[in-house]
Amino acid sequence: MKKKITVLLTVLVMIVASLGIMSAFTGCTDTDDEFKVGVLHINPVTSTSGYTYAHQQGITYAQEELGLKKSQIIIKDSLPDDQTDLINAAIEELIAEGCNMIIGTSFGYMEEMQAYAKLYPEIIFSHGTGYLDTYGEGQNNNMNNYFGRIYQIRYLAGLVAGLTTETGNIGYVVARGTDTAECTSGVNAFTLGAQAVNPNVKVHVMILNSWFDPTNEKGFADTLIEDYDCDVITQHCDTEGPSSSAKAHGVYSIGYNSDMALAVADKGVERDPSVLTSVLWNWGAYYKVAIETAMKCFDEQGNFVSNEEWIKFGNYYGDYTKGLYELAPLSENCAEGAAEIVALVEAMMAKGTTEWDVFTNKALSFTKENGEYVVTQVDRQLKDNEGNDINNVTVANITGDMPYWVAGVEVHNN
Amino acid sequence: MNSSIMTIIIVLCEAVRRGTPLLLGTTGEILNEKSGSLNLGVEGTMAVGAITGALLGLATSNLFLALLGAFVGGMFCGLIYAFLTITLKANQNVTGLAITIFGSGLCLFIGETLKDTKKFPSYTSEFYSEITGGGIPVLKDIPYIGQLLFSYNALVYIAILIALVVWIYITKTKSGLRMRASGENPASADSVGINVDAERYKNIVVGSGIMGLGGVYMALFINNGLWNTDWINGYGWIAVALVIFANWSSARAIGGSYVFGFLLALKSRMPSLASAFPSVLSWSTAIPTELFDALPFIVTMLVLIFSSIKKRKNSGAPTGLGLNYFREER
Structure with a gap:
């Protein structure tokens, strides 16, 4: 009997310890009457790089800028995209804890959030990277969708890669294929950027079909370098794996979501020079205005007044001018002229997308006159990699429906 | 693009690299x-070995200390398992699962806490080239054969050596016979004066230490020493199935591990094979990559089905597997 009890106690202690470890990462509860924001993250909120890190940085920035207390932000993390039960439970907990606004940072929360937005008209919902909302006649008008023209920065990264590659082969490890416009638009913009400075460049794409597969994120980069002669590797996935693989093989990489030059650096080295640059989100720019707007829908006691402001705010699709993203500092290994050319295009993007945009039938061409680079727009027909013409690419295509790769992209798996 | 032969060699190398943590897990x-102990805690034991070994290795930039740390970390889990199942006679399956949850949780806890406080050690450039490079000098430069046989990090060869030593120990030595007797029929073993509990303790603890080495391999050689929340990634579970695939022989496990390593490598290497042999393998580009993720587990299931249908005469499965030994009930 004594033994049985000891066994039970030991096993219990182990399980409680593991559970305690997991719950240590989730938020705390607080039930006074102030405005509260609930946030859903896919990875642990303690991540120090990658997707969730970038979003959490933005949330913290908004919290500080708006003078909110820590207790006004409630975080639910480690919620995989496909775990509907976990996502639903997390949303219900946030509602029970009195959240006035719920922000979902990952694509997979889209349907669940829309369902809850329909049930709870007095809570503001904001969902990132997806395409569903609840705007329109007879709807609750309380859920928007947010994303940004990250393809603009991908284009800049493409310029850097196209200038720096010597083999003319660039590898791209991407989470999803033609079913996810967020990925194809990134690859396509990157390719167009690389082609603008290096017409013969080939972009080799390998698709993970997963948003979390650390072993293969590195493994795919290994394959691209060893089997396809790629000397610049870039990624649309969450871990440092691709940059780490590039570093190990003595080639270059371009990071995404967080500054990979910091993540793969050796001890005592601040920035790893093998990482040419990184494509970085600055989500704080959005979260600040979004939370600010949502707060206007409530009175000081946190009671719902009206969602007029939220309707006015609408779906959000930030561009370069909003400061929603940036390119990390260029490494010393970038080809000569990369910094100048990037600065030229950045200056164009700062004027908005009316003058020139990536997915149009105008290509950029760079020439050197009197030691200074000059950019000109030249006509071209945008084509996909099966030879079909691409015309009239709209915002709806870029965010929700871009089932093709542009010419110059070579996809190696399905 | 590489030549066809080179592509095959690169893929085989990848199979060996991915098979090695499986081999260590399986041998353990x-x-x-x-x-006599069905230890389902491989995944957790590997996770603990990974975190203790990787931290010690990264902090000291010493591969030997990394392996030592991993071995001790694994032994720690083995000790918990042995204490619970042998001394306290707890159910082996439940205890094994508890070790898996506990080990993975502990690894996650330590790793995330260190990352959070920005104290997770980064590698020095020398240590980085040690864990990402490797190979036997001169020999590895022989065309083709050098790459195929001599281009790996030290742990690949150590794993083969361990598997062979374990095989000799189990099949050829007296102490191996005593250990097998404790697994086959503990009551008989006890009656001829073998200390069953001591035999089991010894083998569980050393075996778990070897699993720990598999863990540190995942951390340092598969993930280049960079923290991510899923270092072991299910490899521990494949190792449990591989034991059956290898018919409880660690010598056979060498080949079996590389076969499963090959299956794991297919997700990233199938496209290279397809472009090297377009006429034979071009159909493979239409296969969704998710299928490659599932492949090792599908094969595992098939192995389980076949091994249960065809009860082999010379099955290596110990008769007393999974059963606790109560001396009083003899």
């Missing part, structure tokens, strides 16, 4: 099972 599990 064989020591556990042959002495």
Whole structure:
């Protein structure tokens, strides 16, 4: 009997310890009457790089800028995209804890959030990277969708890669294929950027079909370098794996979501020079205005007044001018002229997308006159990699429906 | 693009690289099972070995200390398992699962806490080239054969050596016989004066230490020493199945591990094979990559089905596997 009890106690202690470890990462509860924001993250909120890190940085920035207390932000993390039960439970907990606004940072929360937005008209919902909302006649008008023209920065990264590659082969490890416009638009913009400075460049794409597969994120980069002669590797996935693989093989990489030059650096080295640059989100720019707007829908006691402001705010699709993203500092290994050319295009993007945009039938061409680079727009027909013409690419295509790769992209798996 | 032969060699190398943590996990599990304990805690034991080994290795930039740390970390889990199942006679399956949850949780806890406080050690450039490079000098430069046989990091060869030593120990030595007797029929073993509990303790603890080495391999050689929340990634579970695939022989496990390593490598290497042999393998580009993720587990299931249908005469499964030994009930 004594033994049985000891066994039970030991096993219990182990399980409680593991559970305690997991719950240590989730938020705390607080039930006074102030405005509260609930946030859903896919990875642990303690991540120090990658997707969730970038979003959490933005949330913290908004919290500080708006003078909110820590207790006004409630975080639910480690919620995989496909775990509907976990996502639903997390949303219900946030509602029970009195959240006035719920922000979902990952694509997979889209349907669940829309369902809850329909049930709870007095809570503001904001969902990132997806395409569903609840705007329109007879709807609750309380859920928007947010994303940004990250393809603009991908284009800049493409310029850097196209200038720096010597083999003319660039590898791209991407989470999803033609079913996810967020990925194809990134690859396509990157390719167009690389082609603008290096017409013969080939972009080799390998698709993970997963948003979390650390072993293969590195493994795919290994394959691209060893089997396809790629000397610049870039990624649309969450871990440092691709940059780490590039570093190990003595080639270059371009990071995404967080500054990979910091993540793969050796001890005592601040920035790893093998990482040419990184494509970085600055989500704080959005979260600040979004939370600010949502707060206007409530009175000081946190009671719902009206969602007029939220309707006015609408779906959000930030561009370069909003400061929603940036390119990390260029490494010393970038080809000569990369910094100048990037600065030229950045200056164009700062004027908005009316003058020139990536997915149009105008290509950029760079020439050197009197030691200074000059950019000109030249006509071209945008084509996909099966030879079909691409015309009239709209915002709806870029965010929700871009089932093709542009010419110059070579996809190696399905 | 590489030549066809080179592509095959690169893919085979990848199979060996990915098979090695499986081999270490399997060898450790064989020591556990042959002495009568069905230890389902491989995944957790590997996770603990990974975090202790990787931290010690990164902090000291010493590969030997990394392996030592991993071995001790694994032994720690083995000790918990042995204490619960042998001394306290707890159910082996439940205890094994508890070790998996506990080990993975502990690894996650330590790793995330260090990352959070920005104290996770980064590698020095020398240590980085040690864990990402490797190979036997001169020999590895022989065309083709050098790459195929001599281009790996030290742990690949150590794993083969361990598997062979364990095989000799189990099949050829007296102490191996005592250990097998404790797994086959503990009551008989006890009656001829073998200390069953001591045999099991010894083999569980050493076996778990070997699993720990598999863990540190995942951390340092598969993930280049960079923290991510899923270092072991299910490899521990494959190792449990591989024991059956290898018919409880660690020598056979060498080949079996590389076969499963090959299956794991297919997700990233199938496209290279397809472009090297377009006429034979071009159909493979239409296969969704998710299928490659599932492949090792599908094969595992098939192995389980076949091994249960065809009860082999010379099955290596110990008769007393999974059963606790109560001396009083003899």
